[in-house]
Amino acid sequence: MNSQLVLFEEEQKKIVQICDALHRDACAKAVFLVNRDGQMLANSGQTVQMDTTSLASLTAGNIAATGGLAQLLGEKEFAIQFHEGERDNIHISLVGQRVILVIIFDERSSLGLVRLRVRRASNELVKVLEQINAKAAQNPGHTVFDEISDEDIDNLFG
Amino acid sequence: MSFINYSSREINCKIVYYGPGLCGKTTNLQYIYAKTNPEAKGKMISLETETERTLFFDFLPLSLGEIRGFKTRFHLYTVPGQVFYDASRKLILKGVDGVVFVADSQVERLDANIESLENLRENLEEQGYDLDKLPYVVQYNKRDLPTAVDAGYLREALNPTNVPDFEAVATTGMGVFDTLKAVAKQVLIELKRGR
Numbered sequence: 477m478n479s480q481l482v483l484f485e486e487e488q489k490k491i492v493q494i495c496d497a498l499h500r501d502a503c504a505k506a507v508f509l510v511n512r513d514g515q516m517l518a519n520s521g522q523t524v525q526m527d528t529t530s531l532a533s534l535t536a537g538n539i540a541a542t543g544g545l546a547q548l549l550g551e552k553e554f555a556i557q558f559h560e561g562e563r564d565n566i567h568i569s570l571v572g573q574r575v576i577l578v579i580i581f582d583e584r585s586s587l588g589l590v591r592l593r594v595r596r597a598s599n600e601l602v603k604v605l606e607q608i609n610a611k612a613a614q615n616p617g618h619t620v621f622d623e624i625s626d627e628d629i630d631n632l633f634g
Numbered sequence: 635m636s637f638i639n640y641s642s643r644e645i646n647c648k649i650v651y652y653g654p655g656l657c658g659k660t661t662n663l664q665y666i667y668a669k670t671n672p673e674a675k676g677k678m679i680s681l682e683t684e685t686e687r688t689l690f691f692d693f694l695p696l697s698l699g700e701i702r703g704f705k706t707r708f709h710l711y712t713v714p715g716q717v718f719y720d721a722s723r724k725l726i727l728k729g730v731d732g733v734v735f736v737a738d739s740q741v742e743r744l745d746a747n748i749e750s751l752e753n754l755r756e757n758l759e760e761q762g763y764d765l766d767k768l769p770y771v772v773q774y775n776k777r778d779l780p781t782a783v784d785a786g787y788l789r790e791a792l793n794p795t796n797v798p799d800f801e802a803v804a805t806t807g808m809g810v811f812d813t814l815k816a817v818a819k820q821v822l823i824e825l826k827r828g829r
């Protein structure tokens with residue numbers, strides 16, 4: 477069974493810092509961190525005009541489909557994808573089997589630079605993911621739902 | 635897999651609409667999209683064939699309001715119902731928090747419904763889920779058609795475990811929100827109970 481992902485302030489901050497640094501160091505337009513179910517964990521850069529929710533869901537669908545292809549071929553996973561456009565390029569990679577790192581960049585950067593910076597950021601992200609797991613293992617029962625009553629849920633649906 | 639973000643104060647859940655080809659899964663999402671306030675919804679994405687059959691999935695992000703300062707966000711997905719898209723269906727089911735089975739009430743689709751329901755159970759089991767333990771509701775769609783089978787009969791064939799079920803006409807919206815609310819509520823209750 478899947479365990480639910482719980483993200484606290486402290487780890488969220490670290491994740492955002494890593495994305496910000498990657499955005500800067502890779503000279504990227506935007507950086508996104510998405511979980512495998514298509515939910516956005518963090519983003520950085522020029523994301524205001526972008527439909528980030530759609531982007532997250534399609535990225536997850538893409539990774540899922542590619543993972544399915546890999547399995548058919550007896551590969552464990554295709555960990556990196558790169559799509560080249562006329563203006564913008566997109567680099568997608570799996571981090572720690574659990575989250576997806578997306579970088580959008582144009583001619584101000586290069587694939588080589590992006591690859592290099594992604595490698596470093598991924599190592600840092602893996603550490604934070606381990607912290608998140610450790611925290612979840614420490615206090616498994618604790619969620620916001622301790623404070624939410626059945627009545628609250630009823631009220632939501634009027 | 636639900637995702638709780640204490641930083642942005644959000645609860646995120648994934649609901650999947652399942653069922654045989656042409657039963658009306660996409661139509662359910664289209665109706666929900668059309669009738670929801672712009673602030674409460676994101677863009678609806680449909681990855682479909684040229685003949686408007688679902689090819690990979692439909693996706694609709696939806697906010698259903700706040701509980702104790704936490705926004706509840708539901709990601710609604712449909713699977714492609716055509717039999718040969720089974721590999722895609724398995725992918726969409728990953729990380730699911732709640733399932734809606736949309737049945738086609740027409741008499742000539744009875745076998746297709748049963749086959750799809752068995753397929754749902756198998757695909758869930760492959761990923762370690764048990765349909766009987768998941769938040770789950772059934773919708774009998776296309777009640778408006780003259781060849782629609784009696785609902786009691788459908789219930790016997792498709793809902794032996796007596797989960798909440800609803801008669802619907804997805805094209806006019808009858809039963810659509812009742813179905814959604816019922817599964818969303820079950821998902822939240824299940825989260826509260828803790829898995």
Ligand SMILES: Nc1nc2c(ncn2[C@@H]2O[C@H](COP(=O)(O)OP(=O)(O)OP(=O)(O)O)[C@@H](O)[C@H]2O)c(=O)[nH]1
Pocket residue numbers: 653654655656657658659660661662686687688689712713714715716775776777778779802803804805806
């Ligand atoms: N009469 C009637 N037609 C309906 C109803 N719901 C859906 N339809 C029609 O049935 C057809 C198929 O609907 P879809 O929503 O595309 O079906 P689907 O389940 O998404 O099909 P796949 O994507 O192939 O799995 C469309 O022409 C709909 O307009 C209903 O309640 N009554």
Ligand SMILES: [Mg+2]
Pocket residue numbers: 659660661687688712713714715
């Ligand atoms: Mg469809």
